[in-house]
Amino acid sequence: MRVIDLIKNSKQTAFSFEILPPLKGNSIQRVYNVIDKLREFDPKYINITSHHSEFIYKAQPDGTYKKVNLRKRPGSVAIASAIQNKYDITAVPHIICKGFTKEETEYALIDLNFLGVHDLLLLRGDVKSLEPGQDPALYHDYATELQKQVNDFNKGISLDGSTFEANETPFSYGMACYPEKHEEAPNLDSDIHFLKEKVKNGADYLVTQMFFDNEKYYSFVERCRAEGITVPIIPGIKPIVFRNQLTVLPRIFRSDIPEVLATELRACKTDEEAKAVGLEWCIAQCKELIAHGVPSIHFYTLMATDSVYKVAKEIY
């Protein structure tokens, strides 16, 4: 069933979470461990993040360094299929623009179709620019361009313009949004302009970047509704588990930490104390979101599976 239908048919606020593929060479058991822990809360779907490749310098036996292209967390497509087969839970692999050529994306779509994985989250990806020597024509710049490729694929149009028999089950997908504005957007109006494009062109729902202040989410949703965006806007939530996340999360994800929470985190002497503070905040945040009537809550689990478990135990 499509994610949008799973959310709409859910009798209570739907529960979902995202997992990262294991570091290259590590066992998929790490993924299963997270799912086994969170399964009792009836996740409606599970997202699998995708990671671009990076150029790194590897030391050679002769003392020189060689530049190599390394994908640290490969396997999103295979993991999505493995999850669906093992757990019969809808898997949602993330498809990103940068680090993957348009052609590689087309092959990934073909594989996903064969594997019966038909729900996606379409994103630009963390990387904005290409490495020297990479041909910009091979890559999409924005998530909306990737969206067009997926829409064309759904209609049976391949990259080179040739046509094929369209899928019986077309891909459905969600896309990303930022209650506190995307870091590169000159202003929120501009961000919302492109968000409207995403929805007009077929995004079934939007998932937010993490936020810690519900008021920011409410006012963002209100603004989107005023602009005619009617699809579900699913809050993306992360419990804080380390003291240093007080500064790391605003720096990396541009999510503000409200001063009340910041003051409590600053007073923590250990990560254990920070984890307790983060847990309490997250439970209160989620309870309020549910009371507000959000259709679904999506959890970011990286390094936080134990806390997500405790939050889910409180709210479901």
Ligand code: FAD
């Ligand atoms: P876009 O929608 O392309 O937007 C990027 C910026 O460009 C915005 O400022 C937007 O306003 C602007 N813009 C959009 N379209 C245009 C246009 N046509 N012309 C000019 N400007 C435009 N990253 C990963 O690498 N892997 C993941 O698995 C991953 N998962 C994520 C999951 C969620 C729920 C979220 C919220 C983010 C995730 N990210 C992931 C991070 C994401 O890739 C980055 O935040 C990225 O910088 C932006 O992605 P986007 O899809 O929102 O980009």
